[in-house]
Amino acid sequence: MTHIAVLNQRAARRRPWPRLLLPLAPGVLLVLLAALGPLLAPHPLDKPVTAPYSEPGTDAALGGDQLGRDVLSRLLHGGTALIGSALTVAATVTLLATLLGCLAVLNPRLGRLIERTADTAILLPPLLGIMLLALAWPGGGRLTITVAAIALGTPYAVRIMASAAAPLATAGFVETAIANGESTAYLALREILPNLRATILALFGLRFVDAVYVISMAGFLQLGPQPPEADWALMVRENAPGIMLNPWAVVAPGLAIGLLAISVNLAANTLAPATARKAALR
Structure with missing residues (x-):
């Protein structure tokens, strides 16, 4: 194990568990709530239970939407697909960026x-890229936006990983491995990658937040999920005309998007050392 990896492990051990778990709790709870939301919904997804834009009451804790459907039930259904898409984007972008970043510093050409x-x-521009792909793939729905988010997020992430891996490529332990005739794959996976774990974690958190906003923006523009699908961003767009009648139909999904992004980013920043956070924000 390299000296840098040993230092990272020692720093992680010194962190008190209460201070580590406290920032993680909101993100974990929100993700679990979104995952289990469809099981907790009090009403069917598309069944009207109140008058359109009715105020919160006994039949609907957050009132009704533009068709009289229960806002709370649709809110509990709307986060599952968003979180799944954002996780897919974040994991794919981080994996591609890590591999390409390591290759970039090990092979100059x-x-x-x-x-x-x-x-x-x-x-x-991200919005232009999303619109172009949505026009070229009109029937793709949420998959179109997921592919667009991966394609648009990878170039930024590659630059971050290449910058983080560059000092390691000239380190003594890597030069020793090169002198021993080790392959590029060995250098990337066994020498450089273990020392980038903190940076990878910080990058994953940032890419997740970016994916949430990109997918939500596309949903608000109706470039991804379409009615009557339950989606937080789509709920904001659909219910905006009745915000004065039932503000919760717009405020609740908007708050859910913001809290999801903030809590996951906070969790990633807590797990990643300060040095990795600085590298990821360059």
Whole structure:
């Protein structure tokens, strides 16, 4: 095990468990609530139970939406697909960025090609990229937005991982492995990757938050999920005309999106050392 990895493990051991678990609790609870939400919903997803935009009452704790459906039930159904899509995007982007970033620093010629390609892709505005892919793949729905979020998020993440891996590529233990004739795959997986665990964790948290906002923005623009699907961003758009009649139909899903992003980012920042957070924000 390398010296840097040993230092990271010692720093992790010194963290008191109460201070570590407290910031993790909101994110864990919110994800569990979204995952189990469909089982906890008091009413069917598409069944009207009140008058349109009715105020909160005994039949609907958060009132009704534009069709009189229970806002709470739709809120409990709306987070499962969003969190699943965001996790898919974050995991895929982090994996691709880690592999490409390690290859970029170990193979200078390939690294220049990867970094130039990433720099060019970064110039494409995210909203324009989503709209272009949605127009090219009109029937893709949520899958279209997931693919777009992966394609748009990977170039940024590659630059972050390449910057974090660059100092390690010239470290003594890597040069020793190169002198011993080790392959590029061995260098990336056994020498560099173990020392990037904290950076990878911080990057995963940032990419998850970015994916939540990208997917939510697409849902608000109706580029992904379509009615009558329950989706937090779609709920905000659908119920915006009646915000003065039942504010909870808009405020509740908006708060859910914000709390999800903040709590997961807080959890990732808690688990990752300060040095990794600084590298991920460059």
